[in-house]
Amino acid sequence: xxxxxxxxxxxxxxxxxxxxxxxxxxxxxxxxxxxxxxxxxxxxxxxxxxxxxxxxxxxxxxxxxxxxxxxxxxxxxxxxxxxxxxxxxxxxxxxxxxxxxxxxxxxxxxxxxxxxxxxxxxxxxxxxxxxxxxxxxxxxxxxxxxxxxxxxxxxxxxxxxxxxxxxxxxxxxxxxxxxxxxxxxxxxxxxxxxxxxxxxxx
Amino acid sequence: xxxxxxxxxxxxxxxxxxxxxxxxxxxxxxxxxxxxxxxxxxxxxxxxxxxxxxxxxxxxxxxxxxxxxxxxxxxxxxxxxxxxxxxxxxxxxxxxxxxxxxxxxxxxxxxxxxxxxxxxxxxxxxxxxxxxxxxxxxxxxxxxxxxxxxxxxxxxxxxxxxxxxxxxxxxxxxxxxxxxxxxxxxxxxxxxxxxxxxxxxxxxxxxxxxxxxxxxxxxxxxxxxxxxxxxxxxxxxxxxxxxxxxxxxxxxxxxxxxxxxxxxxxxxxxxxxxxxxxxxxxxxxxxxxxxxxxxxxxxxxxxxxxxxxxxxxxxxxxxxxxxxxxxxxxxxxxxxxxxxxxxxxxxxxxxxxxxxxxxxxxxxxxxxxx
Numbered sequence: 001x002x003x004x005x006x007x008x009x010x011x012x013x014x015x016x017x018x019x020x021x022x023x024x025x026x027x028x029x030x031x032x033x034x035x036x037x038x039x040x041x042x043x044x045x046x047x048x049x050x051x052x053x054x055x056x057x058x059x060x061x062x063x064x065x066x067x068x069x070x071x072x073x074x075x076x077x078x079x080x081x082x083x084x085x086x087x088x089x090x091x092x093x094x095x096x097x098x099x100x101x102x103x104x105x106x107x108x109x110x111x112x113x114x115x116x117x118x119x120x121x122x123x124x125x126x127x128x129x130x131x132x133x134x135x136x137x138x139x140x141x142x143x144x145x146x147x148x149x150x151x152x153x154x155x156x157x158x159x160x161x162x163x164x165x166x167x168x169x170x171x172x173x174x175x176x177x178x179x180x181x182x183x184x185x186x187x188x189x190x191x192x193x194x195x196x197x198x199x200x201x202x
Numbered sequence: 203x204x205x206x207x208x209x210x211x212x213x214x215x216x217x218x219x220x221x222x223x224x225x226x227x228x229x230x231x232x233x234x235x236x237x238x239x240x241x242x243x244x245x246x247x248x249x250x251x252x253x254x255x256x257x258x259x260x261x262x263x264x265x266x267x268x269x270x271x272x273x274x275x276x277x278x279x280x281x282x283x284x285x286x287x288x289x290x291x292x293x294x295x296x297x298x299x300x301x302x303x304x305x306x307x308x309x310x311x312x313x314x315x316x317x318x319x320x321x322x323x324x325x326x327x328x329x330x331x332x333x334x335x336x337x338x339x340x341x342x343x344x345x346x347x348x349x350x351x352x353x354x355x356x357x358x359x360x361x362x363x364x365x366x367x368x369x370x371x372x373x374x375x376x377x378x379x380x381x382x383x384x385x386x387x388x389x390x391x392x393x394x395x396x397x398x399x400x401x402x403x404x405x406x407x408x409x410x411x412x413x414x415x416x417x418x419x420x421x422x423x424x425x426x427x428x429x430x431x432x433x434x435x436x437x438x439x440x441x442x443x444x445x446x447x448x449x450x451x452x453x454x455x456x457x458x459x460x461x462x463x464x465x466x467x468x469x470x471x472x473x474x475x476x477x478x479x480x481x482x483x484x485x486x487x488x489x490x491x492x493x494x495x496x497x498x499x500x501x502x503x504x505x506x507x508x509x510x511x512x513x514x515x516x517x518x519x520x521x522x523x524x525x526x527x528x529x530x531x532x533x534x535x536x537x538x539x540x541x542x543x544x545x546x547x548x549x550x551x552x553x554x555x556x557x558x559x560x561x562x563x564x565x566x567x568x569x570x571x572x
Contacts, residue, residue: 058536062536062557068560
């Protein structure tokens with residue numbers, strides 16, 4: 001018989017691990033595109049955060065709620081408008097920036113609604129993506145970008161340097177950067193060697 | 203789980219419309235055990251034509267409860283863990299004082315002398331019952347449709363008395379369309395000459411009017427898709443049309459059967475009073491400002507709506523969720539996929555169970571930790 005909430009570890013998603021380390025105990029946290037709520041559940045349990053989540057997929061939000069996460073079914077692009085300024089200490093957008101319709105608007109709203117924003121995304125500048133494009137001449141399919149071109153939730157493709165440029169151009173203060181190859185932190189040539197980037201803005 | 207309906211008695215209850223009702227009797231059932239800390243009690247609030255018999259098998263009739271698929275050992279409202287209570291609403295006709303009850307002033311049934319009651323009055327009576335049972339702070343109040351309205355009213359009237367609230371397939375106030383359907387039902391009853399201004403207890407009830415009202419109700423509880431699947435254009439025990447006004451189609455036969463069956467178990471005057479209470483219900487007391495209705499409290503909310511429910515459409519639930527979010531309230535919300543229309547919360551319960559079970563479990567654990 002199903003026992004209810006399963007304990008959660010964050011090893012499945014390396015960016016979750018970094019995010020989990022960044023957030024101090026007792027914070028108010030909003031996770032945009034929270035999926036099945038594993039990150040929020042972990043934060044609630046280990047860091048005693050006040051956790052809220054938004055997720056557009058009915059199947060996933062159901063699992064998040066069943067985990068005990070206060071998640072509601074809704075659209076990120078529209079949902080942020082309802083929150084007052086600085087309603088949260090941290091607003092998280094993990095591996096979802098490339099799926100939102102208006103990434104710039106979402107980032108601006110995140111920094112309005114939260115004191116800080118945490119954004120993670122797969123790096124389109126990674127050498128494997130470049131090699132796939134160069135040698136195959138076709139839409140790259142790698143571990144990080146596994147979808148067929150016609151069946152992908154990703155509507156934007158950005159490299160780490162693209163994000164750095166965006167933040168500079170629009171005045172988003174970057175407090176910290178973390179680059180991951182698999183679950184390993186790297187510091188050398190991130191735009192080429194980094195698979196996942198985690199930025200702390202604010 | 204064999205259950206017997208119990209009864210509680212109160213001297214009087216003060217009503218929102220002014221005046222009091224004295225005395226008052228409440229029919230209720232309980233399932234499971236109240237724990238030592240008195241922290242595991244859940245109140246289930248029934249919908250329009252529901253009653254106290256929410257779960258288990260009735261001792262006298264052998265009938266299962268109306269939410270037996272959600273309440274019981276190992277189910278969404280797990281009676282191995284929680285103490286579950288369900289009572290018949292004020293104005294009802296299944297054991298709680300209503301228009302068919304005896305008026306002590308006259309020795310005859312109230313009829314239309316029964317005062318017009320509201321959802322808030324129903325909830326006030328439930329609070330009296332809960333206090334009488336010595337339950338302490340309720341872990342949860344949960345219900346669908348009119349039951350969802352009661353759950354919302356609990357959150358607004360007694361926020362400190364309940365840890366979490368689960369309003370399902372419901373609204374914070376009736377729209378014009380919802381009022382319109384209720385009015386058709388009422389008019390059908392009142393147009394039946396046997397209704398006789400509510401004085402029919404000595405003669406015969408307005409069976410035809412009540413049956414037609416119920417037929418309309420059944421249509422609103424289903425969806426176009428579910429009716430197509432269930433009936434389509436199938437003929438009832440015929441090969442060809444009858445070219446008369448008897449029953450041709452399966453759906454006609456179903457509606458006639460359901461309408462007639464309803465008359466045997468529900469009082470026509472109760473129909474009038476309960477639909478009126480639904481139409482009067484407004485969480486904002488007429489201001490339309492939902493944000494003012496909820497005080498900033500730590501009550502958790504799980505709001506559920508169903509995609510094919512056109513009687514209580516999802517936008518109404520989403521309005522509540524939006525307001526709670528703006529207040530930084532603790533709200534979870536899911537719009538469950540179903541083809542069953544408004545009936546879904548009663549019949550399409552697999553995903554609903556998953557949501558409720560997890561939500562209750564986490565609320566109970568937060569409550570223990572606090």
